[in-house]
Amino acid sequence: MKSGPDIAMVAALVGDPARANMLTALMNGRALTASELAQEAGITPQTASSHLSKLEAGGLVEPEKQGRHRYYRLTDDDVAGVLEGLAGLAARTGHMRVRTGPKDPALRRARICYDHLAGDLGVQMLDSLRSRHLVKQKKQDIELTAEGERFLAKHLQISPEMLSHPRRPVCKACLDWSERRHHLAGTLGAAMMQRFAELKWAARDATPGSRVVNFTRTGEKQFAALFGNGKD
Numbered sequence: 001m002k003s004g005p006d007i008a009m010v011a012a013l014v015g016d017p018a019r020a021n022m023l024t025a026l027m028n029g030r031a032l033t034a035s036e037l038a039q040e041a042g043i044t045p046q047t048a049s050s051h052l053s054k055l056e057a058g059g060l061v062e063p064e065k066q067g068r069h070r071y072y073r074l075t076d077d078d079v080a081g082v083l084e085g086l087a088g089l090a091a092r093t094g095h096m097r098v099r100t101g102p103k104d105p106a107l108r109r110a111r112i113c114y115d116h117l118a119g120d121l122g123v124q125m126l127d128s129l130r131s132r133h134l135v136k137q138k139k140q141d142i143e144l145t146a147e148g149e150r151f152l153a154k155h156l157q158i159s160p161e162m163l164s165h166p167r168r169p170v171c172k173a174c175l176d177w178s179e180r181r182h183h184l185a186g187t188l189g190a191a192m193m194q195r196f197a198e199l200k201w202a203a204r205d206a207t208p209g210s211r212v213v214n215f216t217r218t219g220e221k222q223f224a225a226l227f228g229n230g231k232d
Contacts, residue, residue, distance in 0.1 A: 013058045014086065018043050019051050023060065024087075027080050028204065028211040029115045031064055031071035040209055077168065077185055080114030087177035108178040110213040112204055116174070116189030117196070117213060121223065123179040125192070128227035135171060137182075142171035144188060152188075155226055156195045163187040196223075 014020055018041040025032060025040035032040070038048035052072055055061040060079050064071045074080055110121040117125060126142075129135045134148035144152075144163075152158040163170045165187045172186035184192070193213075196202040201219025205212035215223060 009058065010060075010082075013055060013060060014083070016051070017041075018047070019055060022048070022051060023055070023074070023079070023083055025209050026061065026072065026074045027083055027114060028112050028209070029073075031073040033069055033071055036208070037072065074114060077114045077116075077172070077174075077190075081172070081174045081185060084113050084118065084177050085175045088175050088180050091177055092180060106205075106212045106214070110202070110215060111211040112193070112213055113174060113176075113183070113185070113211075115193060116183070116185050117193045117202075118174070118176055118183050119178060119213075121213075121215070122183030123176050123181050125223075125227045126173075126182055126184045129184070135184075137173065140173040140182070142173050142184070142186070144171055152192075156192065158188075158191050158195060162191055 014023065021041040022037045025037060034048045034052055035045050037052065038045045041048060041051075043051075052061065052063075056063060056072075059075055061072045062075050064073065108119055110117065110119045112118065113122070116122070126135070126137075129148065130137050132147075132151075134145060134151050136143045136145060144160075149160055169186045171184065171188050173182040174185035174189075175181075176183045183189070193202075196215075196219065197204075199219075199222070200216060201222055202213050202215045204210070205214055
């Protein structure tokens with residue numbers, strides 16, 4: 001048996017349909033109870049608890065107790081990035097769920113990926129930042145430039161100090177499952193999404209379990225003014 005990371009163990013955890021549904025439900029960044037996750041997966045609460053124990057032991061989810069309730073969330077954005085990448089691979093190879101509906105176009109346009117903006121607008125934003133040399137990207141490595149720091153401070157009131165985190169990089173490329181190109185993750189991606197919400201440019205869809213991000217009319221205009229069409 002070869003030494004090194006046990007990919008098979010992680011794949012087995014993610015590969016179970018019920019656990020995959022539960023993990024997908026947590027990609028909107030919200031913490032959910034076992035009962036809520038059971039509903040998302042279409043299983044009993046008892047079965048959900050068993051699955052959650054395995055996911056917790058495997059390091060993919062972590063619990064948080066508040067009062068009488070126990071909530072679960074993804075361990076970090078690395079888990080969300082892997083799930084987003086797998087969703088892209090499934091889409092590219094034709095393994096699509098038949099359950100589609102009117103929300104699909106909205107989901108493809110703008111959605112939350114753990115805590116940052118994904119979808120067409122997320123990719124557009126990174127394209128714009130890169131084309132204007134506000135970030136530098138080489139494959140999956142992204143670096144915020146000095147010009148980018150000035151841009152963020154001026155237009156979004158985001159300072160470099162706000163982006164410091166002991167476990168997360170400032171910038172990170174996350175493969176978008178619907179666009180199959182990168183959007184921006186890391187503390188910068190999270191800070192920008194949070195700022196859009198604070199400015200009331202965008203808000204997460206209130207539907208339980210939804211990952212859709214809805215932009216207001218003002219938000220649409222401001223986003224377009226800052227990031228244009230983002231095409232290189």
